[in-house]
Amino acid sequence: MKWVFISRMASRLKAEASFIFVFSGVLIFVCLNPHTINPAEWILYTKYLVPIGMAVWLFFSFRLHVSLFTSTPIHWIAMNDIMPNPQTIVFCQALIVFVCFFAWQLALAGIIAGAVVINYSAGWDLFTFLFPLYLIHFLLWAWMIGLSAGAVYAYHSSKKAMLLVGVFVLWIIVLFSLEYCNPSFSLWINHRWPYIDPLFSLTFQKERVLIKLAYILSSIAVYGIFRSMRRSFAGLAAGVTLVIFVTFFLQHAQSKFQLDDILLANDAKLYQQIKHQDQTKNIPLYGYWKIKEIEVNPKSTYPIKATLSLHPNERTVRFSINEQFQIDHIQGGGKRLPFQQQGNVVQVQTNGAPSMTIYYRHTFGSTFYPLTSGVTLLPFEANWYPQSMDSTLYDIDSSGTLHSNVETKTCTRVNMIVGKEKYRWHGDHLPCLSVINGPYKQIQVQHTRFLVYKPFLTTTRNYMELKHQLVSIRNELCHLFPNLANTDYCTKEVKSVSIIPKSINTTNLSLYDSTVADGTYTFYVDPFLDVNGSPATKHIQELAAFFIPYRLFENEQISLFAGLYLMEKLHIPSIGYEHRLAEKASINSTAWEHYKALSMKEKENILIHLVQERGKGDR
Numbered sequence: 001m002k003w004v005f006i007s008r009m010a011s012r013l014k015a016e017a018s019f020i021f022v023f024s025g026v027l028i029f030v031c032l033n034p035h036t037i038n039p040a041e042w043i044l045y046t047k048y049l050v051p052i053g054m055a056v057w058l059f060f061s062f063r064l065h066v067s068l069f070t071s072t073p074i075h076w077i078a079m080n081d082i083m084p085n086p087q088t089i090v091f092c093q094a095l096i097v098f099v100c101f102f103a104w105q106l107a108l109a110g111i112i113a114g115a116v117v118i119n120y121s122a123g124w125d126l127f128t129f130l131f132p133l134y135l136i137h138f139l140l141w142a143w144m145i146g147l148s149a150g151a152v153y154a155y156h157s158s159k160k161a162m163l164l165v166g167v168f169v170l171w172i173i174v175l176f177s178l179e180y181c182n183p184s185f186s187l188w189i190n191h192r193w194p195y196i197d198p199l200f201s202l203t204f205q206k207e208r209v210l211i212k213l214a215y216i217l218s219s220i221a222v223y224g225i226f227r228s229m230r231r232s233f234a235g236l237a238a239g240v241t242l243v244i245f246v247t248f249f250l251q252h253a254q255s256k257f258q259l260d261d262i263l264l265a266n267d268a269k270l271y272q273q274i275k276h277q278d279q280t281k282n283i284p285l286y287g288y289w290k291i292k293e294i295e296v297n298p299k300s301t302y303p304i305k306a307t308l309s310l311h312p313n314e315r316t317v318r319f320s321i322n323e324q325f326q327i328d329h330i331q332g333g334g335k336r337l338p339f340q341q342q343g344n345v346v347q348v349q350t351n352g353a354p355s356m357t358i359y360y361r362h363t364f365g366s367t368f369y370p371l372t373s374g375v376t377l378l379p380f381e382a383n384w385y386p387q388s389m390d391s392t393l394y395d396i397d398s399s400g401t402l403h404s405n406v407e408t409k410t411c412t413r414v415n416m417i418v419g420k421e422k423y424r425w426h427g428d429h430l431p432c433l434s435v436i437n438g439p440y441k442q443i444q445v446q447h448t449r450f451l452v453y454k455p456f457l458t459t460t461r462n463y464m465e466l467k468h469q470l471v472s473i474r475n476e477l478c479h480l481f482p483n484l485a486n487t488d489y490c491t492k493e494v495k496s497v498s499i500i501p502k503s504i505n506t507t508n509l510s511l512y513d514s515t516v517a518d519g520t521y522t523f524y525v526d527p528f529l530d531v532n533g534s535p536a537t538k539h540i541q542e543l544a545a546f547f548i549p550y551r552l553f554e555n556e557q558i559s560l561f562a563g564l565y566l567m568e569k570l571h572i573p574s575i576g577y578e579h580r581l582a583e584k585a586s587i588n589s590t591a592w593e594h595y596k597a598l599s600m601k602e603k604e605n606i607l608i609h610l611v612q613e614r615g616k617g618d619r
Contacts, residue, residue, distance in 0.1 A: 061146020
């Protein structure tokens with residue numbers, strides 16, 4: 001019997017159903033934009049689709065449920081004793097249409113995520129990441145509001161239904177006002193700058209879904225209030241009170257997941273610190289010390305603790321750490337030790353203490369190297385624990401932009417800890433330690449571990465191609481320059497490759513965007529740097545040809561010439577980065593064009609000569 005009522009109801013909603021199909025078609029067309037910058041860029045479009053989609057589906061849900069409820073003669077069925085509980089028919093009908101609606105949303109998410117995966121030549125890993133991201137949560141909320149209003153209209157009165165719709169409409173207006181006017185509030189719309197928050201929107205997806213679910217359940221509670229209260233005014237007052245409480249309570253709860261403002265503010269502080277600090281290089285570091293223990297716990301009052309053993313005759317030691325991490329206090333010999341932290345250099349009066357423990361101040365870090373319970377990015381090259389050598393980590397370029405200038409250090413062993421909220425190391429010989437937690441996935445490909453930021457996920461075949469290209473670049477450089485033969489770069493296999501998004505405050509393309517140590521390769525990729533139409537691995541193939549020579553020789557001209565030589569020799573497909581890097585570099589354009597026109601043998605001879613001249617200059 002329930003199918004008879006549903007078919008009769010559907011015949012009355014031909015126009016509304018047609019409109020839903022048109023809207024869904026537009027939604028798919030917009031989301032399948034072939035010029036997306038990032039596989040997750042769809043969340044930007046919700047800024048435009050939420051208001052339209054909310055109105056369309058709320059109206060459709062209201063009309064559908066009013067038709068459904070009024071088409072079922074509950075009183076007539078009960079009067080004629082056709083079945084003992086006729087309300088079951090209505091419940092089953094509502095459940096069936098909800099299942100159909102939800103199946104439609106699943107199909108939309110599947111179509112969009114599947115098409116994006118095909119567009120990016122990616123695989124199942126990216127699909128499983130995108131599918132829940134592309135489920136359109138605000139449509140579920142609109143559906144529930146329409147259902148609630150339809151039930152009140154059918155079983156109570158049109159007056160109550162209008163009051164209920166008024167409460168919901170006012171609620172939606174308030175939420176949209178917060179969405180568009182308050183940068184710290186983001187419920188249904190992801191419109192914050194930058195468009196795709198490279199880490200935090202993706203990191204807290206589960207928490208954001210729970211917040212959305214809380215709004216959906218509270219809308220059902222408002223319906224329950226209107227249904228149970230006989231007086232419309234009392235229902236209105238109670239409903240509005242609940243709406244206000246839920247809105248501002250959940251807004252406060254959601255603010256804990258919005259880290260952008262804090263991190264960007266820390267970036268601004270770091271910029272001022274770098275800008276005004278003494279730019280003297282190679283500050284002498286002294287004193288015997290050895291790291292014995294490191295503990296990382298972002299939720300702790302002191303998120304990083306490092307214990308150092310000291311020589312008893314030492315009265316003062318000086319070491320270097322990343323200046324974005326501030327020291328709260330240092331404990332040694334049962335008391336606090338006086339210290340000074342100036343820029344990236346720390347001086348401690350040890351007063352003969354046998355050991356000391358450094359307690360870092362609680363901080364979220366910066367967008368360069370965040371340190372939170374949801375995302376932790378502490379690669380060894382960030383110098384986040386004490387170093388015996390002073391090195392420059394941040395620079396302000398001629399245009400006034402702060403960016404990371406990682407100086408690669410020698411690592412005989414790299415230890416990468418991935419996916420752990422808390423980590424503790426204890427021992428005598430600290431390796432180059434990286435602690436990384438967040439929206440990353442580990443993939444094993446031909447004895448090489450890939451650590452990939454989830455929107456950069458692609459097929460195994462593409463990882464194999466990237467590894468093959470990295471091996472080819474290594475073999476060619478080690479053959480071309482015999483002085484590299486016994487270096488770490490030439491003797492170590494490609495053990496791991498990390499593909500990490502760059503900070504939102506750094507330059508979009510720089511020769512510093514890669515490090516190589518102990519067979520561990522790290523590439524920092526701008527999510528907005530033309531990573532469209534081709535997987536990130538394709539871009540890294542070209543970038544590696546320039547980045548790796550720079551890390552080996554720390555020379556801009558050698559890096560650019562070697563990169564051009566490698567691309568031609570190894571047939572690396574170009575996406576156009578060679579031109580951008582040449583434009584950014586200080587190299588003479590005439591010399592660049594002249595080198596490009598040379599034969600392979602002539603290019604090779606010039607490269608060998610440049611490296612030999614550089615070697616003489618280093619002596």
